[in-house]
Amino acid sequence: MNYFKKILLFAKPYTKYAWLNIIFNILYAIFNVLSVLAFIPVLGILFGSEEKVTQKPVLTDTKGIYDYVQSSLSYYVTSMMESGGVEKALLFICIISFLLFFLKNLFRYLALFVLAFLRNGVVKDLRDSLYHKVLELPISFFSEKKKGDTIARMTSDVQEVETSFLNSLEAIVREPLTIIFTLISMFAISAKLTLFAFILLPVSGIIISSVSKKLKAKSLLAQQETGNFLSFIEETLGGLKVIKSFTAEDKMESKFEVSTSRFERLMNSVLHRKNLASPMSEFLGSATIILILWFGGRLVLSGEDNMKPQEFLGFIGLFYLILNPIKAISKAIFSVQKGNASAERIMAILETENTITDKPNAIDKDTFEKDIELKNISFKYKDDYVLKDFSLTVPKGKTVALVGQSGSGKSTLANLIPRFYDVNKGKILIDNINIKDIKKESLRDLMGLVTQESILFHDTVRNNITLGVENATDDDVIAAAKIANAHEFIIELPHGYDSNIGDSGGTLSGGQRQRLSIARAVLKNPPIMILDEATSALDTESEQLVQKALEKMMENRTSIVIAHRLSTIQKADIIVVLQKGEIVEQGTHEDLLTNKEFYHKFVNMQSLS
C-alpha cells in the first residue's frame, strides 16, 4: 500500500477529476440503492400485505428518512390504486425504477468518464518522469543495471500500475459509498438482521486476505523475470550476427526458454491466486446469504423486529447490492498488492538520487581560455582504483594523445572530463575552475565526444547531425558534413540529408556512421574535442577518410585523442603513455623514441604489424 500512495501523488494535477468522480459516484450510489428500494412497495402490493397510506406523509426528523420515502411511495401507490387500479400502480413503479436505473448507470458512466482523464494522465506523467530520470541519471547507474530491466520498468510495470492501481481507484471510491448507502437502508429495514449479516462478513474477509498475502512477492519475482528476458531479447537483437556466425542459436534459445519457463511458473501461481478471488468471494457471499435467509426468515415468521415480507425481500436485494462492492473491494486489494510490486520497481528508478548534480552556486562557463588540468586524481568504478594519483595538463590549442594497453584507463579518463563520473580524489580544473563548480550543461557544451562505436538514432541524417545544436541552417549542416568527409555519401542517399538511417544507422557502413558522428561534433563546434578510439572500429580505407576528417576537425582545437594507430599519435603535441592507471612516460614522439622505453616498444610493435 506504501507505493500506492506514492503513485497517487502523481494524481495531484488531476484532483479536479477525482472530485468529479467522487460526486458522480455519490449520485451513483444513491440511485443504486433507490433502484432496489423502489421495488419494496410494489412487492407489497403484489403480496397484498401493503398497508394503504391515504394521508400524505410529512418528514418529521432525519432518522425517519427511510420511513418517509417508503410511506411517500406507498401514498402515491395507494392513491393511484384508488384512481386507476393495481395495474396503474405497477406501471408507475416500473417507470420510476426505469428512471432510477437509467440515472444510476448514467452517473456510473460519468464517474468513469472523468476518471479516464486521471488514469491516462497519471500514466503519461509516470512515463515522462521515468524518461526524464533516465536522461538525468549518471551513466554509472546504467552500467550496473541491465537495459532491458529499465525498459521493463518503463513499459510493463507502468502498464501493470495502470491496470491494477488505477482500476482499483474506481472500486476504492465507488464501492464504499454504495456500501454506506446500502447499509443505512438495511439498518432502516431491520437492525437485528443487519447486525447478524455483518458478523458474518469479517469472517469471509479474513479468509480472503490470507490468500492475497503471497501474491505480492510472486508478482515482484514475475516482473523481475520480465526485465531479465527483455534484457536478453535486447542483447540478442544487438548480437544476431555473432549468434548466427557462431551458430549459437540453440544455446540462446534454451537460455531464453529457461527464463520464459520461470516466468510461466510464476505467472501460473500469480494467476491462480488472482483467479481464486472471485469464486471464493462469490461462494462466501452466497453462504452468507443462505444464513441470512434462515435467520431473517425466522424473524419475519415470528413477527419480531416488525419486518414485513416484502421488506425482507428488499433486504436480500440490498445485501446482494452490497456483495458486489465487497467483491470489488477485495479484488481491488488483490490488484493493489499485485501492482505494488510494479510500483516499487518504478519508484526505485524515480527515487534514485542523482550523484552527479550541479552545485547550487555552479557557474556558466562559455569559453575555454587556458588549459585543462588534472590534479592528482584517483578514480575507481568499484573497489580497485583504475586511475591512481594521476596528473596531466592539456594546454589550449594542443593535441594530447593517450597511449596504453587496453584496460589501462584511457576511456575512463575521457569519461571523467565531461563529468560522466566524478573523481574520487584530486580535482579536474578548466581554466583553474573545478569542473564540479561549473554547470554540467555548460561544461559539456565545451566538449565534443566521438567514441569508438558511433551512436546514431533512428532519424534523418540531418537530425542526427543537428542533435546537439538548436536551429542550425542547412548551410551549417552541409559545411559540417564536408569537414567530416560525409557530404559526398550523404547526397547519394535516396533522400540526401532527409534520408532516414534506420535503427542505430543500420543502413550505413561503419565508416559512414563514424563520419556522421564527426559531422555532429563539428557542427557543435566545441573548443575541446575528446576522441576515444574514433577510428579503431573501421577498416583501413574508411579509416583514412575518417582520419582526414578528424584532422580537419582538430585544427585549432584542443584535443584529447585516444588512439592506437601510430599515424594519429605521432602528430600529437604531447604523448602520454599510460599503464595501469598511471603515467609511465610523457613527451613528444621524438622525445619518447629516444627514451627507448614503453613508447619505443609500442612503435616497434606497430611497425611489425
Ligand SMILES: Nc1ncnc2c1ncn2[C@@H]1O[C@H](COP(=O)(O)OP(=O)(O)O)[C@@H](O)[C@H]1O
Ligand atoms: N563501467 C565500468 N564499471 C566497472 N569497471 C570498469 C567500467 N569501465 C571500465 N572499467 C574497468 O576500468 C579499467 C579501465 O578501463 P578503460 O578506461 O575502459 O580502459 P581503456 O580504455 O584504456 O581500455 C578496466 O580494468 C575496466 O575493466
Ligand SMILES: [Mg+2]
Ligand atoms: Mg577504451
